[in-house]
Structures are given as structure tokens and as C-alpha cells.
Amino acid sequence: MLMTMKEILDVAYKNKFAVGSYNVSNSELLRAIIETAEEKNSPAIIQIHPNELDLVGDDFVAYAREAAHKAKVPVVIHQDHCGTIEGTLRAIRNGYTSVMIDGSHLPFEENIELTKRAVEVAHAVGVSVEAELGTIGENEGSSEGGAAQILYTDPDQAQEFVERTNCDTLAVAIGTSHGFYPKNLKPEIQLDRLEKINNKLDIPLVLHGGSDNPDEDIRNSTKYGIAKINLSSDMKRAFFNQLRTTLAEKPDDFEPDILFPEANKAAKEVLRNKMDLFGSSNKASLYCLGAK
16 A cells, blocks of 8 residues: 555654665565565555666656555655755656655755755645755765765754754664765764654654664664664665676576576565564554555
């Protein structure tokens, strides 16, 4: 069933679990996510970054929407990091049920103004809006962008930001980065900062950079308002590493139905573990069946 981000995250926030938001750039990953979500009886968020949308084309969203409609569990079609109103309008026209407007690299007042415009446009047609305050770091293996230096979210600014923009959910910077961490850099999630932010707000919070972090930190984050966790690199690493192995083992095979199944299995194993870790497994029953 296809739902909006607000519909899915309000339930997760209330029940203190997080819904995984998984980046897709082909039909194989989309299928792996939905099939695993159905197996685990878990809600899921399909997110497509503007870079990924440029790769697969606008028509891919219609394919994703159809798959979400037919899914036996709640599914959102979400636009990942987008920094323009034009990109937001493109996503809405394509049929996304949720958009992220990312003005995190802008000065505070400019971020507010950009987010307010996106909220006005999206809410007018029933589309949810995720915003970001503070900047997420960027590591190896990610094309999603990020900052060389993390700017941590200030709890007081977060309260003002949400009150003035009316965004549905807020991505916060508490020490995570997109992609994989170098061996000499250990992730350090500031749960104390997250707790202070959560105490100031009453909306679901988002953790970007969900790959390559300690399980205990991820698990504990759901106690302090994190209701959406973005995941891309861990899933894609499993998929493409297995695909490379299969290609090496079967150099004379060229049929997708021979090459992709083992890669799908590898991605699904990661997804199963993440849905359990995020606490979303067996939570689909918390949602009504009268969704869009």
C-alpha cells in the first residue's frame, strides 16, 4: 500500500521504532526491498536521489508507485536530498508521496525560507516534507553529497526551524556521514544531543548515514525520536560485491535471470538485518489498510 511519509512516521515515532529508507537506482533493488519488507511484515521507504532519478528516468517513479500500491505492507516513495523548488516540483509531478528539501548548506534564515516554500507547495497536494538542519558528513562510496565537516544540529535552532517551516520530519546532524567510514575514522553518534533535540520537538526525526555505524547506537537512536533511518551503502555493497563474484564465476553468462538472483539474495540478507535492527519488523500491522 502506498502511503505518505507523515502517515508512516507518525506511527513509528509513537511506537519508538524506525522505518528504513532505502536508496534505489534499479528495479532489482526495488524488488529486493519490497519483497523483504513483505517477508518481515515491515513498512519501508523507497527513496530516489535526484542523481539516481537522472540515471533511471522519470518513468521509473511510476514503476515504483505501482510496486508500492501492490505491496502488502506500507510503502512510501520519497525523494532524497534535493536543494531546489524546481526539483521538488519534478518529484511531485512524478508521483512521489514525500520529498526532502535540503537547505542545510544555506545560512539558517535562507534554509528556513527555502523549506517554507517547499512545504507550501508539497502540503497543497498532500505530499510530506522532510527538511534538514545541520550538515551530514560524506565518506567514501557515496554520491549523495555531504559536508567535509559535520555541523551539528543545535536543539534550540531545531525548535525554531520546525515552528517556522511546518516541516513534517527533520533530518538532524548528530555525527553520522553518508557512505563508508575510513579505517582511521570511527563514527561517533551524539545521543545526548539527539535527546536534547527530541525534547524540544514533537515530530519524527531522521538519521542520515545509517550505513557502517555501530548497531547499538542505531538501536538507541530510536529511543530519542529517530523514526526514519536512511540506508544505501550497506545494501548496495552487498548487492554489487555478490554481482562481481557471480560475473567472475560465470564469465560467459549474460542473462539477467542468471546473474542477478544471487545479488538480490545478498541485498535481502542486509535488509532483513536492518529491519530487525531498526525495530520495524512485524510493525506493518500497526497501520490501517485504508491508505492511498
